[in-house]
Amino acid sequence: MKKHVLLLGSLLSFAAVAVSDYEKDKITGLVIDKGFEEVRANCTVCHSAKIITQNRMSYDSWLDSIRWMQETQGLWPLSVNEPIILDYLTKHYSPEDTGRRANLPSHLLPK
Ligand code: HEC
Numbered sequence: 111m112k113k114h115v116l117l118l119g120s121l122l123s124f125a126a127v128a129v130s131d132y133e134k135d136k137i138t139g140l141v142i143d144k145g146f147e148e149v150r151a152n153c154t155v156c157h158s159a160k161i162i163t164q165n166r167m168s169y170d171s172w173l174d175s176i177r178w179m180q181e182t183q184g185l186w187p188l189s190v191n192e193p194i195i196l197d198y199l200t201k202h203y204s205p206e207d208t209g210r211r212a213n214l215p216s217h218l219l220p221k
Contacts, residue, residue: 138158139163156185166205168204168205
């Protein structure tokens, strides 16, 4: 009996490691997570999403980029979506994120 429990435990942890990378949207290449829809809707209109996925910036630098586009490139006010977009960008495209394994997708976390 004990043996079976151990085996199940190692199978579960193996599964968790195997699926720990975030899924990416096939068209834009953006990570699919909370905020993805807002970013796709607001940030892929004037240029490709590559400009985002190839960048790594801190929260402040993302905010500066957004303000710069708003002041000089005609980016509209992001209003209620702005904090969601900034959270998404900082979570997935920040300099600290590069060497770290992604968090578990929410459907695998304990409820
Ligand atoms: C109204 C048009 C427009 C929209 C919408 C827009 N951008 Fe831009 N963005 C530009 C232009 C123009 C440039 C500079 C030209 C270029 O490099 O292609 C640029 C450049 C950038 C850059 C590279 C410059 C830098 O600061 O390093 C990033 C990153 C970027 N945009 C991210 C975003 C994000 C994130 C969003 C959504 C919040 C967004 N863009 C929405 C027009 C836009």
